[in-house]
Amino acid sequence: MAKGPDEIIRDEIRALAAYHVPDSGGMVKLDAMENPYLLPHGVRERIAKLVSDAEINRYPDAGAARLKSRLRGVLRIPEGVELLLGNGSDEIIQMLTLAVARPGATVLGVEPAFVMFRLIASFCGLRFVGVPLREDFSLDPERIAAAIDEHQPALIFIAYPNNPTGNLFDAAAIDAVIANAPGLVVIDEAYHAFAERTYIHKLREHPNLLVMRTLSKSGFAGLRLGFLAGADPWLKHIDKVRLPYNVGVLTQLVAEEAFQHQGLLDEQASAIKAERTRLYAALEREPRTTPFPSDANFILFKTASAQATFDGLKRQGVLVKNLHGSHPALEGCLRVTVGTPDENDRFLEALHEALA
Numbered sequence: 001m002a003k004g005p006d007e008i009i010r011d012e013i014r015a016l017a018a019y020h021v022p023d024s025g026g027m028v029k030l031d032a033m034e035n036p037y038l039l040p041h042g043v044r045e046r047i048a049k050l051v052s053d054a055e056i057n058r059y060p061d062a063g064a065a066r067l068k069s070r071l072r073g074v075l076r077i078p079e080g081v082e083l084l085l086g087n088g089s090d091e092i093i094q095m096l097t098l099a100v101a102r103p104g105a106t107v108l109g110v111e112p113a114f115v116m117f118r119l120i121a122s123f124c125g126l127r128f129v130g131v132p133l134r135e136d137f138s139l140d141p142e143r144i145a146a147a148i149d150e151h152q153p154a155l156i157f158i159a160y161p162n163n164p165t166g167n168l169f170d171a172a173a174i175d176a177v178i179a180n181a182p183g184l185v186v187i188d189e190a191y192h193a194f195a196e197r198t199y200i201h202k203l204r205e206h207p208n209l210l211v212m213r214t215l216s217k218s219g220f221a222g223l224r225l226g227f228l229a230g231a232d233p234w235l236k237h238i239d240k241v242r243l244p245y246n247v248g249v250l251t252q253l254v255a256e257e258a259f260q261h262q263g264l265l266d267e268q269a270s271a272i273k274a275e276r277t278r279l280y281a282a283l284e285r286e287p288r289t290t291p292f293p294s295d296a297n298f299i300l301f302k303t304a305s306a307q308a309t310f311d312g313l314k315r316q317g318v319l320v321k322n323l324h325g326s327h328p329a330l331e332g333c334l335r336v337t338v339g340t341p342d343e344n345d346r347f348l349e350a351l352h353e354a355l356a
């Protein structure tokens with residue numbers, strides 16, 4: 001007789017809760033760090049033309065040569081640094097983890113941080129060690145050094161700024177992690193557009209360092225494009241794990257066009273940062289919420305009852321992320337994405353009502 005899922009599906013996969021994406025139809029959507037702005041009409045027309053002429057009957061350029069060369073120019077990628085593209089940076093996290101997935105290998109990160117680091121380690125059958133951040137969400141250099149020493153991780157992930165806490169870690173503490181690591185250190189700069197600090201120019205100094213970015217938080221979450229920058233001796237192997245046509249024809253074309261409009265994207269990021277300042281001040285003025293400072297396009301804040309506040313917001317058509325219960329340090333915490341001025345006003349009004 002054939003066996004059922006209990007015997008065939010791996011224990012660690014059956015034990016996982018499926019990644020839950022809530023229904024957001026008709027809501028003010030402030031749960032997923034998306035950019036609230038579309039590109040101007042003229043640019044969208046050009047994209048429409050590119051899409052209508054695209055050869056979608058053909059496989060994409062597997063090496064995405066034109067897109068990579070445009071990226072190199074726009075991001076001023078130094079000579080000697082290579083690029084690898086992914087279907088979002090989530091896919092790059094998966095490639096990296098798969099490439100190091102020897103039996104018994106360890107992936108190390110801090111916690112609370114981006115949940116995909118731990119989840120993907122589990123998908124690949126690896127152990128994940130999450131080193132707790134300090135109470136103010138800063139890195140604890142001694143604790144990390146001790147964990148590195150004990151577990152000898154093949155791969156270390158650090159999000160800079162961190163999600164869901166929003167802060168940039170101390171550069172000297174990150175340098176110490178890079179110096180102590182026995183394997184790869186990946187700096188995940190998903191929120192680079194809102195923080196403007198980067199490790200890209202340090203790539204040549206540290207041969208075991210890789211930098212990852214995504215277009216998702218700066219206007220193209222629907223496109224699915226992330227990239228990894230680093231030295232060829234690492235990237236040439238990680239690239240073998242990449243499925244040959246992981247970045248589609250349309251994604252390549254639209255991203256090439258998008259990078260021609262860096263000025264527009266910078267303006268959008270500036271508008272979001274200005275709103276972040278306003279939203280933070282409002283959350284600080286509100287006696288029943290405590291916000292944490294953010295260098296990203298979202299703000300983490302604490303309330304007396306996260307579930308009741310989340311539900312109250314949802315009833316009024318505003319969707320945020322409830323992080324209560326996901327990690328002890330996030331007790332009572334909600335995370336709100338910075339939206340348009342109008343969306344942020346609607347959030348603040350709904351919040352006031354929900355807390356009343």
Ligand SMILES: *Cc1c(COP(=O)(O)O)cnc(C)c1O
Nearest residue numbers: 088089090114159163190214216
């Ligand atoms: C959102 C996010 C990602 C994933 O981005 P995609 O490119 O959409 O897969 C990666 N890292 C961090 C820290 C994020 O917050």
